Amino acid sequence: METALLISNGLLWCAVLALVAMVIALARQVGVLFERVAPMGALVTDSGPKVGEAAPAMALRTIDSQAVQLPGAAGTNTLLFFLSPTCPVCKKLLPVLKSMQKAESGWLRMVLASDGDQPEHQAFRQEYGLTGFPYVLSAQLGMAYRVARLPYAVLIDASGNVSAKGLINSREQLESLLTAQELGVASVQEFLYAPASGEHAHAHGHAHGHTH
Template identity: 40%
Template sequence: MTALIVTQGTLWLVLAAVAAIVLLLLRRLRGLYRRVAPLGALVPTVPSVMRLPRTGFVTIAGTDLTAGGERDDGRRQLLLFVSGSCPVSKKMVPVTVNFCERENLDLIFMGDETVEEQRAAAQALRIDGSRFVSDTETGRLFGVDRVPFAVLLGRDGDVEARGLVNSREHLESLLTATETGYASIQSFLAAHPHALPS
């Protein structure tokens, strides 16, 4: 009888110890999550402009395309700067197409290589040539120095958010920046340090 009581007491002590360890681990994980907060699109440089006026482009397929300015259809535009030699661009093209369809964004692919190189890139990246523009000036205006780089334009052509993107979460952070009024998730967390659970 005494052995049974001792065994039960020991089991209860072990159970209490396990519960305490689980609570401690949960607290540590929350702290870790706070330090490794979700990252938004990386904004590496300061752009020359924060608005794109209504601008006409000729795509690599030879069709006319308009970007920026007041939008007649009321849709926002996402400009995605890519390169055919960039493996991350290849990964991001289908992700961005799906993302823009879901969020009702008008997607335009952009690059700054020669038209021949862009045609090869469009084939490699499986991009519709009528949505692909070869233009060096626009990338410079928005401070694009690496790809894939996304610029979210509002219905009036204003730059709502921009940055390097290599995941769907980065694309979603561009919309989050628009909804919160902050340039990035990092700036939002800096302004609201208690936004994440402690």
């Protein structure tokens, strides 16, 4: 009887140890999966002004003949969103832009940018209810930022420097530009995948107090 009890306890402990090993292995797999599905930030390109450099100074006019200065006045953060009336992804993101403009209006100025035929853009602006945005047509602006694909966005900080930029295909990628500025990094990918270092210890000191 005593021998059977010892054997039973031994088997039970073996089962417990096997279960612990399985839990540890599962935890590792979950960590790997998290890295693979971590939020993808805007696809940063190497062309145009680099993150941290001064944004090109330009005096522009909207399609309503209103003056737009880039970068803005001291203390003004500006999100440039390059789009086109013929870009399906741009149209998909328009509700996101409207929502973001409403949520971030206390600290962020949003400017739509494109080039081409003004009547076409006027019609596009009216059809999609974009009259609340400054809307600029300027081939020079697109060339200054080396915009080759759309939609593309550039975030200019309150000091007039490019703080984040990249190709945008989703709400998450657009919001990642704001997150990158809060974290004080060039992109969300840099923050997620770079080795931990002291430079991230004070990242939240760059935050502007907005929420997403």
